[in-house]
Amino acid sequence: MRADTSHPSVGRVSLPEVRRSPWWELGRRLLAAMSILVGTVLLVYLDRDGYRDGNDPTNTISWIDAIYYTTVTLSTTGYGDIAPVSDQARLVNAFVITPARIAFLVLLIGTTLEVLASQGREMFRVARWRKKMDQHVVVVGYGTKGRSAIETLVNNGYDRESIVVVDPGPVAMEEANRDQLVGIAGDATRRGVLRQAGVEKATHVIITTDRDDSNVLVTLTVRQLNPDAWIVASVREQENVPLMRQSGANSVITSSDAVGRLLGLSSMSPMLGSVMEDLMTYGEGLEVAERDLLVNEVGKQPQRLPDQVIAVVRDEKVYRYFDPVVSLLARGDRLIVVRPAKELPWAPRPGTHGEDSADEDV
Numbered sequence: 451m452r453a454d455t456s457h458p459s460v461g462r463v464s465l466p467e468v469r470r471s472p473w474w475e476l477g478r479r480l481l482a483a484m485s486i487l488v489g490t491v492l493l494v495y496l497d498r499d500g501y502r503d504g505n506d507p508t509n510t511i512s513w514i515d516a517i518y519y520t521t522v523t524l525s526t527t528g529y530g531d532i533a534p535v536s537d538q539a540r541l542v543n544a545f546v547i548t549p550a551r552i553a554f555l556v557l558l559i560g561t562t563l564e565v566l567a568s569q570g571r572e573m574f575r576v577a578r579w580r581k582k583m584d585q586h587v588v589v590v591g592y593g594t595k596g597r598s599a600i601e602t603l604v605n606n607g608y609d610r611e612s613i614v615v616v617d618p619g620p621v622a623m624e625e626a627n628r629d630q631l632v633g634i635a636g637d638a639t640r641r642g643v644l645r646q647a648g649v650e651k652a653t654h655v656i657i658t659t660d661r662d663d664s665n666v667l668v669t670l671t672v673r674q675l676n677p678d679a680w681i682v683a684s685v686r687e688q689e690n691v692p693l694m695r696q697s698g699a700n701s702v703i704t705s706s707d708a709v710g711r712l713l714g715l716s717s718m719s720p721m722l723g724s725v726m727e728d729l730m731t732y733g734e735g736l737e738v739a740e741r742d743l744l745v746n747e748v749g750k751q752p753q754r755l756p757d758q759v760i761a762v763v764r765d766e767k768v769y770r771y772f773d774p775v776v777s778l779l780a781r782g783d784r785l786i787v788v789r790p791a792k793e794l795p796w797a798p799r800p801g802t803h804g805e806d807s808a809d810e811d812v
Contacts, residue, residue, distance in 0.1 A: 479557045480557075482557050483554055483557045486524070486550050486553060486554045486557070487520060487521070487524065487554070489550070490520045490523070490524060490547055490550055491513075491516045491517050491520045492516075493542060493546060493547065494511070494516040494519055494520055494547075495511070495513060495516040497536075497538060497539050497542060498511035498515075498516065499511075499536070500534055500535060500536030500538050500539030500540075500542075501515075501519070501532055501533065501534055501535065501536075501539055502532070502533060502535045503515060503531060503532050504530075504531045504532070504533070505531050511532070515532060518532070519532045523543075523547060523551060524547075524550065524551050524554045524555075526551065526555070580648070582611075583614070583648040583651065584648075584651045585612070585651065585652075585653050586612045586613065586614055586648065586651070586652055586653070587603060587608065587612060587613045587614070587652060587653065587654045587655070587656065588614050588616060588644075588647050588648070588649050588652045588654070588655045588656070588672075589613060589614070589615050589616070589655075589656045589658065590616045590617070590638040590655070590656065590657045590658060590659060590668055591617055591638075591657065591658035591659040591660075592615045592617040592619075592622040592623075592625060592626050592633075593622070593658065593659075593660065595658035595684055596615065596617075596656070596658040597625075597629075599656050599658060600613055600615075600629075600631070610629075610630045610631055611632070613631055613632070614631075614633075614634060614647045614648065614652075615631050615632065615633045615634070616633075616634045616636065616638045616643060616644070616647050617633065617634075617635065617638075618635060618636055618637050619635075620635065623635045634646050634647045638657075638659075638664075638668045638671075639664060639667045639668055639671060640671075641671060641675065644668075644671060644672060644675055645675070649672055649675050649676055649679070650675050650676050651676075652676060652679050653679065653680065654679065654680045654681075654682070655672050655676070655679050655680070655681045655682070656682045656683075657669060657672075657681065657682070657683040657699075658684050659684075660686070662685050662686055662687060662690045662694075665683050665684065665685060665694065666690070666693055666694060666697050668683075669681055669683050669694060669697040669698050669699050670697045670698060672698070673697065673698030680700050680701075681698060681699045681700050681701075682699070682700065682701045682702075682703065683699040683701070683702055683703070684702075684703045684704075685702055685703070685704055686704075687704070688704050691704060729788070735790075735791055736788055736790065736791060737788070737789060737790070737791040738760070738786065738787070738788055739786075739787055739788075739789055740763070740784055740785065740786050740787075741757075741784065741785055741787065742784060742785075743779055743781070743782075743783045743784060743785055747779055748779055748780065748781055749778055749779065749780075750778070750779055751777060751778060751779070752771040752776060752779060752785070753771065755785070757785065757787035757788075757789055758787055758788040758789070759771045759785050759786070759787050760786055760787065760788060761785075761786035762776040762779065762783050762784070762785060762786070763783065763784040763785075763786065764776060764780065764782070764783050764784075765782075768786070
């Protein structure tokens, strides 16, 4: 009985595409063209009695004559000084050498131009992309965490052309290209790979591999290449957070502990767990956002604002809304708020879009 491959319980075999160097493909085609050339020379020489040389009174076809006839015939030059005269030689020319001529031209000329033109186009595209690459985001790892981080960036206004993915897996590169993202195939712990991604000019670097030791090494390398980049790194174990910060990460996210806490909250209070999941799900219900402080909000208490303020960013430090240090909001503060997901994360609430932010001159 034939298995139903459309059923969700039946897996579908998907083999990765074999990628080879353009020069390997060119060499393979040249080898095939040479095989056609040699085979035709042998055919002509073995049937040399069926050919006549108009420039040779003896009508003797030598090896040199066979090579000469083959080259001018396959290249469609056809001087006509050597010609088939017997029925057998003419039939061989019609049904063997003519198809060989077509195959020779397709292999040697058509595919050669195609390979060289394709490589040239790709080199031009890469060079043009490198000129435009500046103030971009580098994402190391294109697994579940990397894809989710990129999707969040795109949903919040980032252009896909300003995001570069670094991953050693060919499947991950195919997925990144399919998602209209530039990909660098290589190990991000190597300086050369990070330089190819333009990490020196990147504003943000997001590190999402599944190994904490690799994340630490990538963070160290990125920090050496770009002292000013904002580095966000994920770790699996909480005990590695201090090491990641010492390596140069500005923000560290503990994936396993976060999932564990969410599972614990959901088991103790299903409603609280659903709210936490809502906050972490983009585009639905509630969302945590950061925005500028408005001029008319200066001097007010965080609890008195229309937004639900949960933290205040002042002098590059984060204070909880009830901290006495931020009991009154000051110019230059930024607010971390909980708001409806439909609103832009960086914008004031509806009705205040005409207001000036508190860090502008008034």
